[in-house]
Amino acid sequence: MKGPLFYSKILLFGEHGINKGSKGLSIPYNFYNGGLKLTDIDTDAAKKSNASLRGFTVYLEKLQTEEPGLVTFDIDALKRDADAGMYFDSSIPQGYGIGSSGALVAAIYDQYAKDKITVLENLTQEKLLKLKKIFGRMESYFHGTSSGLDPLNSYLSIPILINSAESIEATGIPMQNLEGKGAVFLLDSGIVKETAPMVQIFMESLKDQGFRTMIKNEFLKYTDACIADFLNGDAKGLFGNIKQLSKTVYHNFKPMIPEGFHELWQKGIETNDYYLKLCGSGGGGYILGFAPDIDRAKESLKGHKVEVVYQF
Incomplete structure (x- = not known):
């Protein structure tokens, strides 16, 4: 292994809304991880990953030339390792909305960035925003655009609260209670998705005045309320607001919900057994669920x- 492992992440709240002014809350998910590797380079998976890494290397060289004040890499070392067959050995499912490209970006920055901001430093607002900007530019290679939040979460491996585009902070979340009935869970849609088309659908929808009003008056309001409830450990408030958020997403984000899950989504709202929401950009991969009683939800x-993922 070349360098440490980096974990997947889950954006609990804020998908699509962060860019429109909602708060966001992202947590590391240690069940999946990945790291750069220089051994066992002859498998198909290693070769495929290596080819992607070579393309990424070309992009990073261009990035540091175009934005010299942002970030500089030891490109010679990166090229040398890529030529030797280095790849990203990862258990994080790709196209599932839990940060597979974010973990790779974090690993490359950690290993090859010069004058890097480290996890051990006093992470001021300024440093966090600088990291987020660097990671956003890096991850844009994979998604077209990126907030930089996934790699930031993976790199720091701590929960991150986004207050606004200019204000982010490391935060604490209430302790897990493994005896608790309440739970956050992932539901596997069985569909590999691409982020860029989902972002495109959202951007197109924003051209509609009615959609913009719904985002402002409902989607952002319920997202922010869910975050406050979750961080304050207010389960009753959380389930009230998550139900409203689930309804809002169901009625306004249908193209981003895999077709086979429309009925299941509605069933949760009607029975109150669970409430579903998008995990990341939607379109497939994992769907995020919240259950007042996880046994009943299962x-x-x-x-x-x-x-x-998390019990409380």
């Missing part, structure tokens, strides 16, 4: 793959 979702 029973209600029988036949579907449910992965518990």
Whole structure:
């Protein structure tokens, strides 16, 4: 292994809304991880990853030339390692909305950036925003545009609260209670997705005045309320607001919900067994769920793959 492992992340709240002024809350998810590797380079997966890494290297060389004040890499070392077959060995499912490209970006920055901001420093607002900007530019290679939040979360491996575009902070989340019935879970849609088309759908929708009004008056309001409830450990408030958020997403973000899950989405709202929301940009991958009683939710979702992330 060349360098440390970096974890996947889950954007609990803020998908699509962060760019429009909502708050966001992102947490590391240690179940999946990845790291740069220089051994076992002859497998198909290693070769595919290496080819992608070579393309990324070309992009990073161009990036540091175009924005010299932003970030500088040891490109010679990166090229040398890429030529030797280096790849990103990862258990993070790609196209599932939990930060596979973010972990790769974090690993490359950690290993090859010059004058890097390290996790051990006093992470001031200025440093966090600088990191977020660097990571956003780096990850744009994979998605067209990026907030930089996924790599930031992966790099720091701590929960991050986004207050606004100019204000982010490391935050604490309430302790897990493994005896608790309440839970956050991942529901596997079985569909690999691409982020860019989902972002495109959202941007197109914003041209509609009615959609913009809904974002401002409903989507952002419920997102911010869910974050406050979650951080304050207010389960009752959280489930009230997450139900409203789930309804808002169901009625206004249909193209981003895999078709086979429309009924399941509605069933959760009607039965109150669970509430679903987009995980990342939507379109497939994982769907995020919140359940007042995880055993009841599992029973209600029988036949579907449910992965518990956090219990409270």
